[in-house]
Amino acid sequence: MGSKLVFTLCLFFIASAVTAAADYVRSRPRKKLEFPWSSKPASFPQQNFQVHISLAGNNHMRISWITDDKSAPSVIKYGTSLGRYxxxxxxxxxxxxYLFYDSGKIHHTVIGPLEPDTIYFYQCGNQGPEFQLKTxxxxxxxxxxxxxxxxxxxxxxxxxDHIRLCEYDVHLLPxxxxxxxxxxxxxxxxxxxxxxxxxxRPWMVTEGNHEKERILLFNDGFESYNARWKMPFKESGSSSNLFYSFEVAGTHVIMLGSYTDYDIFSDQYNWLKDDLSKVDRxxxxxxxxxxxxxxxxxNEAHQGEGDKMMMVMEPLLHAASVDIVLAGHVHAYERSKRVHKRKPDPCGAVHITIGDGGNEEGLARKYKNPQPEWSVFREASFGHGELRIVNSTHAIWSWHRNEDDEPVKTDEVWITSLASSGCISEKSDELRRILRAS
Structure with a gap:
């Protein structure tokens, strides 16, 4: 009798745990933050602010910042010792x-060549606080x-705050x-x-719909984004800051634009073909x-909005054996199997939607049912992802839910690169055919 009771209690607790996970109460939107700080602290009357860094070609880094002083120099002093440049x-x-707004002076300075995996100290504009970065x-x-x-x-x-706890090397923001x-x-x-x-740490970004800011007859769009967040488009042979590529530690990363032309006659599509033709796996x-x-x-949100781009570009990405595709826009998380033409495909890409950073519009809570065959995990919660590429064949992806202000690892999977499979050789003819097409 005692053993049956213990067994029954175990089943009860297991069922309760599963139910608790399934019934997790999704977080509600939070208000916009208020920013009480002054843009010109007394200690630094010519303040350098909004400092951010990005990769800028082989062994180089671009440092960007803004000053109110229009005469401030676009100079960076840097070195590997604190205070010694x-x-x-x-x-x-x-x-x-932009209408009634005038920006400060936006500086972009490329430093290098730099040693990999090294801490550098730097100062913007010959004065102000000292920063440090890690390559x-x-x-x-x-x-x-x-x-x-x-x-x-x-x-x-x-x-x-949760990303700060992650020992990451590069931040990707779709x-x-x-x-x-x-x-x-x-x-x-x-x-x-x-x-x-x-x-x-370098932040590598691409544009979303909220970056467009187009005003008919007054502004063509993306002016603020392009001025402030300059990415290595010239270094990668692109004609536009809205699409580019870069390489880091055995990984080729392509940042595409959902809101600029992408048809087969567009600059973006032809640049993408050229970029993929140069990738050495x-x-x-x-x-x-x-x-x-x-x-x-x-998810029921934003259904079909990527279909036109998918129709044009998925054949090219599939032929090139892309491993992972990361997107935003839908304010929720979802991970797919390897997929192509809306069906599981062992030589397709893993698609991950991670538009759940914390915006004021709130979460996209409604998913379509039944869950598609290609969809593995989906949840409407705020959070972030971490992709650790361990070696040339294996990587581990994890998604961390923001639960009561604590990061909780909720989804995790090992991913094997297509370069270590037979997919690339199988699709070589397909890729050559697409690259040759006008």
Whole structure:
């Protein structure tokens, strides 16, 4: 009798645990953050603010910042010892006006060549506080923090706090950064919000729909984004800051634009063909692609918005044996099996939607049922992802839910690279045919 009772109690507790996980109460939106700090602290009357860094070609880093002083130099002093700068780099600057708003002087300065996996100290504009950054490793392992649709809310702060705990090398952001939505000072507060992280590790971003900010007859769109977040598009042979690529530690990463032309006659499509033709899977066995509007989405939100881009570009990405596709836009999390043409395919890409950074619009809570065959895991919660590429053949992906301000690892999977399978040789003819097409 006693053993039956124990067995029954065990079943009860197991069932309760499963029910608790299934019945997890999703977090509600949080209000926009207020920013009480002054843009000109007394200790630094010519303040350098909104400092962030990005990769800028082989062994180089671009440092971006803003000053109110229009005469401030676009100079970076840097070195490997605190307070001792052995190198100096001169950069460029820009500014923009948007209706009644005038930006500060926006500086972009490239430093390098830099040693991999090394801490550098740097100072912007010959004065002000000292910052430090860490360059990514030259070889595996390498870790990417991934999150889209950040915004500037209490949940955004939780997400950034959790990313801070992750020992990542590069941050990947597939669109919707500040949610300024035409209110230009919100770009400034966003820059200040992310500066502690973005000044220390490279942030590689692509545009989302909230970056468009187009005003008919007055503004063509993306002016604020392009001026503030300059990415290595020229270094990768692209004609636009809205699409580019870069390489880090055995990984080739392609950032595409969901909101610029992508048809087969477009600059983006032809640049993508050229970029893929140069990928060496012996040198970079991992191939990642990011854009904003997901192609594989079983949430009721934003259904079909990526279909046109998918129709044009999925054949090319499949032929090139892309390993992982990361998207945002839908304010929830979803991970697929390897998939192609809406069906599981062992030579297709793993698609991950991670537009759950913490924006004020809230979560996309409704999913379509039944769950598609290609969909493995889906949940409407705020959070962030971590992709640790361990070696040339294996990587581990994990998603961390923001639960009561604590990061809780809720989904995890090992992924094997297509470069270590027979998929690349099987699809070589397919890739050559597409690359030759006009």
């Amino acid at each position: 052995g190198s100096t780099a001169q950069g460029e600057s820009t500014s923009y006006s 990514p490793p030259a070889k595996f392992p390498v870790t990417f923090a991934v999150v889209g649709d950040l915004g500037q809310t209490g949940w955004t702060k939780s997400t950034l 669109g919707d950064l500040s949610y300024a939505d035409y209110v230009q000072p919100r770009w400034d507060t966003f820059g200040e919000l992310v500066q502690p992280l973005a000044s220390a 012996d040198k970079t066995p991992w191939l990642l692609v990011l854009f904003h509007a997901p192609w594989y989405n079983s």
